[in-house]
Structures are given as structure tokens and as C-alpha cells.
Amino acid sequence: xxxxxxxxxxGGADTRGAILVAARELFAENGFERTTMRAxxxxxxxxxxxxxxxxxxxxxxxxxxIDLPIDPQAVLGALEVDRELAGTEIVxxxxxxxxxxxxxxxxxxxxxxxxxxxxxxAALVRDVLGRTLLAxxxxxxxxxxxxxxxxxxxxHLGGLMMARYVLRVPGVASATTDDLVASVGPVVQHYxxxxxxxxxxxxx
Amino acid sequence: xxxxxxxxxxGGADTRGAILVAARELFAENGFERTTMRAxxxxxxxxxxxxxxxxxxxxxxxxxxIDLPIDPQAVLGALEVDRELAGTEIVxxxxxxxxxxxxxxxxxxxxxxxxxxxxxxAALVRDVLGRTLLAxxxxxxxxxxxxxxxxxxxxHLGGLMMARYVLRVPGVASATTDDLVASVGPVVQHYxxxxxxxxxxxxx
Numbered sequence: 579x580x581x582x583x584x585x586x587x588x589g590g591a592d593t594r595g596a597i598l599v600a601a602r603e604l605f606a607e608n609g610f611e612r613t614t615m616r617a618x619x620x621x622x623x624x625x626x627x628x629x630x631x632x633x634x635x636x637x638x639x640x641x642x643x644i645d646l647p648i649d650p651q652a653v654l655g656a657l658e659v660d661r662e663l664a665g666t667e668i669v670x671x672x673x674x675x676x677x678x679x680x681x682x683x684x685x686x687x688x689x690x691x692x693x694x695x696x697x698x699x700a701a702l703v704r705d706v707l708g709r710t711l712l713a714x715x716x717x718x719x720x721x722x723x724x725x726x727x728x729x730x731x732x733x734h735l736g737g738l739m740m741a742r743y744v745l746r747v748p749g750v751a752s753a754t755t756d757d758l759v760a761s762v763g764p765v766v767q768h769y770x771x772x773x774x775x776x777x778x779x780x781x782x
Numbered sequence: 783x784x785x786x787x788x789x790x791x792x793g794g795a796d797t798r799g800a801i802l803v804a805a806r807e808l809f810a811e812n813g814f815e816r817t818t819m820r821a822x823x824x825x826x827x828x829x830x831x832x833x834x835x836x837x838x839x840x841x842x843x844x845x846x847x848i849d850l851p852i853d854p855q856a857v858l859g860a861l862e863v864d865r866e867l868a869g870t871e872i873v874x875x876x877x878x879x880x881x882x883x884x885x886x887x888x889x890x891x892x893x894x895x896x897x898x899x900x901x902x903x904a905a906l907v908r909d910v911l912g913r914t915l916l917a918x919x920x921x922x923x924x925x926x927x928x929x930x931x932x933x934x935x936x937x938h939l940g941g942l943m944m945a946r947y948v949l950r951v952p953g954v955a956s957a958t959t960d961d962l963v964a965s966v967g968p969v970v971q972h973y974x975x976x977x978x979x980x981x982x983x984x985x986x
Binding site: 691693694695704708723724725726727730734735736737738740742745746747749751753757760761769774 | 899951969
């Protein structure tokens, strides 16, 4: 068969970029799960084999499309701590990245801010957060209600990042990282391994 | 003395609006604490007495300037529960407002989103959150580290609101309100009255 008129027969200099543009559009329109590699290829007007060539698989395409500033598994993957103590270590590591790498932090803030203000970007951020956070947490999170647990951790840490570095709310903007690790660590632990179904907490 | 040329001598139809515009500008430029009623009057080109007439005091002016969609004290003020059980009740009430009053929720989201994307609005949101949340929590929050406790509660609930209604992150978007109350309630309780200084949580 003859390839469609105008299809790029080989990978030119702009092919990778064209694939990314198409992927971002389709992820935004249909979500990650419902977007096929074939649809991205058709939208970008390239041979599907080129997507595999540049991005290996759909996960690689998503990572490149979202340009994730950091790999959660690199931050969380090698936690050599007791599962019952992981909450504190997670908060320590995440805060460490934010404090020591302002450029990474700024890109995380930019990604979150874009997701919050543009409907089409919300789907991308949602997919990335959902997938990478769960993957990063891995075995640390209780199998029961994994999705809820990961989402509560993510929304708490995301809210904390925005409150500390963007809104600069006094209590959290001026707190030391040790203060925040000690305060938020037990909460992340609760979401990781605590019982989420008790209706009312025991009296403290 | 002769009033400055052009000063509005009495409250015309646009006087209240002119005061609000001036107040928003000055709150954004200098923050709430460093903005005086006199400065607002000068910027709006009105007699300071008119600010008192329309807004009573600086707090009233801030409330009107920010157009706060809900009074935290109305939500939290009449909590007739044991202080040790307040966390769950707070989450239940806040979620109740979000679920039952989409218009209020949308305005809260809009306020937070504006604060996150516009530097000049961040100061306003910061002041409002800091002041009203602390006032709303009142006696429910432990005196030690009140500011940190309130900020952690606020950033967690704000992050939850954005994750559930804007990003629609699966785990929290699909959760029932009971699920969220049961999961997040103990955390708010921890921030209200728990010990925030222990370095490592006890093993669960």
C-alpha cells in the first residue's frame, strides 16, 4: 500500500517533537489510558514504529510528554527503612528535593499550577500523579485502598508545597524542614499503613 | 484645611467600589498588616471616615476585598464536640460545604487558584487563610505552634479540594465523603492537638 500523502517516511529532526505535540493533545483530550500509540502516530502523521524508536513505549511517551521534573522512584525507590517508619523518611526526602533543588521544585510547582488552571492539563497531571506516585510508593503502601492512600499523600504534599513556596503561609513557610518532617511524617505514615476505615478516632 | 482637589466629599455610588479597588491594590503591594486605613483612603481619594462607614474596620475591609465565599467561623465556630474529636467533625463540615454548595466551593477554588497563579494575589490569600483559619479554629487548636498547626490543616484541606474537584485524582475524586472523613479526620486531629515535635513516630 502507498503511505498516506504527507506522512513523514523517516524520522526527521522535527519528528520527535511532532510526536510529543500529538501525544500531549491526545492525552489531554482522551486521557492516558484511552490514548493508543497508533492514534498518536496518526495524529503526528508518522509511522508508529518511530514512536517506539524514540520513546520505547507509552509510559516513556507520557514521561517525555509531561517532562516530569523528577522520577518519584528515584526519590522513594531505595528507601531502606522499616515500612512502619517510611512516612517520616518520605517527607524528609521530598522536602530535601524541594529545599536543595529549587529548579526541580519550580518545575513541579509549574506543572501543578498548570494542571490547576487549565482543564486540558489537569488530565495529564492527574495521570502522572496517579501513576508515578503509586509506582514510587510501591510496596511501602498498604494494598488495601492503595489509590486513596497515594492520592491523600500526594494531595497533602502538593498542598504543602504550594503553601510553603507559593503562598508562603507563615506557619509552614517559616517552619524548619525538621519541623515539617516531624509533623507531617506521622501523617504520611498513617496514609501508608494506618487503618483508613475507622469512623471516629480513639480519644487522644 | 481644604480637602485635596478631586477628593470625593461624600459617598457616591462608586465610592465603595473605589475603596475596594484601592484596598486590593495596597493589600497586594504591602500585605494586610502594613496597609493602613489612611493609605487606602488616600489611594481611593476618599475621606477615611467613609471606609469606617462602609466597612467598619480593616478586618471588614479585608473580608469585602477578598470576597470570601464563606466565613470559617460559621463552619467551625459552633463545634459542640469534645476537643479530642474535633478533627473528624471539621473534615465532615468542610466536606459538607464542598459537596452541598458547589457555588461556594467553586469560589473557594477560584480564590485559591488565583493565589497560586498570581503573585499579587498570593499575599491576599495568605493573609485570609492565615487569619480566618486561625480565628475559625479558635480554642480547638493547641496553643503551642498554633500557626504551624493551622497552616498544615489548611494546606492539607486545600490540597484535598484541588485533588478532588479540580485535578480529580482517582483515589480522592471517587471516595465517598465518609471515606474521606474517616481518613483525613484523624490527621486534622493530629495537627490540632497532637505532639508535633517527636522526631520519629512510634511503630504502628
